[in-house]
Amino acid sequence: MKIETLAIHAGRAPDPATGALREPIHLSTTFERAADGSYPHGYSYTRAGNPNRASLETAVAALEGGVAAIAYASGSAATLAAFSLATPGGRIVSSADAYHGSLRQLRELLPRWGVSVELVDTTDLDAVRAALGSPASLLWVETPSNPLLKVSDIAALAELAHAGGALLACDNTFATPVLQRPLELGADLVMHSSTKYLGGHSDVLGGVLVLREADPLPRLQEFQACGGGVPSPFDCWLVLRSLATLPLRVRAQAVNANAVATFLATHPQVEQVHYPGLAAHPGHMLASRQMLGGYGAVVSFTVAGGAVQALDVVAHTSVFTRATSLGGLESLIEHRASMEGPESTTPPNLIRLSVGLEHVDDLTADLDHALRR
Numbered sequence: 061m062k063i064e065t066l067a068i069h070a071g072r073a074p075d076p077a078t079g080a081l082r083e084p085i086h087l088s089t090t091f092e093r094a095a096d097g098s099y100p101h102g103y104s105y106t107r108a109g110n111p112n113r114a115s116l117e118t119a120v121a122a123l124e125g126g127v128a129a130i131a132y133a134s135g136s137a138a139t140l141a142a143f144s145l146a147t148p149g150g151r152i153v154s155s156a157d158a159y160h161g162s163l164r165q166l167r168e169l170l171p172r173w174g175v176s177v178e179l180v181d182t183t184d185l186d187a188v189r190a191a192l193g194s195p196a197s198l199l200w201v202e203t204p205s206n207p208l209l210k211v212s213d214i215a216a217l218a219e220l221a222h223a224g225g226a227l228l229a230c231d232n233t234f235a236t237p238v239l240q241r242p243l244e245l246g247a248d249l250v251m252h253s254s255t256k257y258l259g260g261h262s263d264v265l266g267g268v269l270v271l272r273e274a275d276p277l278p279r280l281q282e283f284q285a286c287g288g289g290v291p292s293p294f295d296c297w298l299v300l301r302s303l304a305t306l307p308l309r310v311r312a313q314a315v316n317a318n319a320v321a322t323f324l325a326t327h328p329q330v331e332q333v334h335y336p337g338l339a340a341h342p343g344h345m346l347a348s349r350q351m352l353g354g355y356g357a358v359v360s361f362t363v364a365g366g367a368v369q370a371l372d373v374v375a376h377t378s379v380f381t382r383a384t385s386l387g388g389l390e391s392l393i394e395h396r397a398s399m400e401g402p403e404s405t406t407p408p409n410l411i412r413l414s415v416g417l418e419h420v421d422d423l424t425a426d427l428d429h430a431l432r433r
């Protein structure tokens with residue numbers, strides 16, 4: 061079935077007890093055992109398994125074309141679960157341009173467990189081949205990446221990873237399964253911060269991993285149930301509810317983002333625009349091949365000057381709200397370097413936009429006003 065149909069039907073069925081079309085939110089932490097000690101409905105304790113979580117996992121696995129999905133309390137918890145697949149004393153190779161929290165786990169948490177980390181430009185296949193010359197458990201790629209919107213070749217990276225005995229994991233948060241299907245391109249694992257487009261309304265935190273093959277499933281489920289970083293039943297219910305509109309939201313946001321990026325590209329106060337939909341973007345051709353009819357709805361750009369000038373623009377929008385995060389209905393604007401903190405390598409004059417569903421004329425007028433003051 062097509063993604064529009066799966067988004068509405070996967071993981072959903074009328075409640076067998078009442079016929080309610082929408083699944084009840086199962087807040088119970090514990091489930092009754094039968095007299096023989098068994099669990100007749102398959103649930104024992106909500107950290108180990110919950111019906112709302114199971115429904116969400118079924119739906120996300122279907123959207124990404126995976127065999128299974130495992131939901132966590134945040135994208136960061138899902139990322140850490142994926143990193144836990146590294147063998148002790150092993151190595152992880154990762155995109156150098158990636159979500160700053162993922163890089164922080166790689167730089168600070170993993171080395172304490174004896175896992176070494178190498179950051180490479182994953183748009184440079186020779187650099188990746190060289191990095192995979194020493195054994196690695198995992199190649200982690202974020203594409204399009206945060207905050208520079210770099211585009212990496214998932215199929216080529218999958219080949220390199222597999223030739224080197226590593227799994228390829230792809231952070232698909234920016235593209236969503238509507239615009240990019242990494243498992244079909246050979247990736248072994250997909251990660252989402254469902255806080256972003258899957259949730260889509262800036263009101264729920266979550267993360268999920270999706271698997272192409274069942275091999276790593278027991279380890280990842282153990283990290284979920286035993287590690288305990290599980291999403292609440294209500295959070296799972298909210299994300300599942302939002303998935304129904306994911307294809308509509310993401311495509312419309314990508315159309316708006318393309319128009320905003322095109323507008324910024326010729327603006328006299330703008331130095332450079334990073335958006336793979338622009339023909340001048342170095343990843344444009346690859347993104348056109350690899351992505352499914354849209355380039356996502358995150359746009360970043362640099363303004364003439366430094367942090368002061370960028371902060372001044374950010375201070376003067378009124379439709380774009382000054383806030384971090386992305387993927388919600390409303391447009392957000394952010395001075396990225398000051399959000400990422402002192403170790404940030406993001407250019408000080410860079411502004412990141414999450415383009416929402418407002419009318420595009422209001423969005424471009426708002427940016428024009430803030431840029432021209």
Ligand SMILES: *Cc1c(COP(=O)(O)O)cnc(C)c1O
Binds near residue numbers: 134135202231255256
């Ligand atoms: C937000 C984000 C994450 C982290 O997700 P949380 O839900 O905030 O923990 C990881 N990767 C990308 C690309 C993100 O945008």
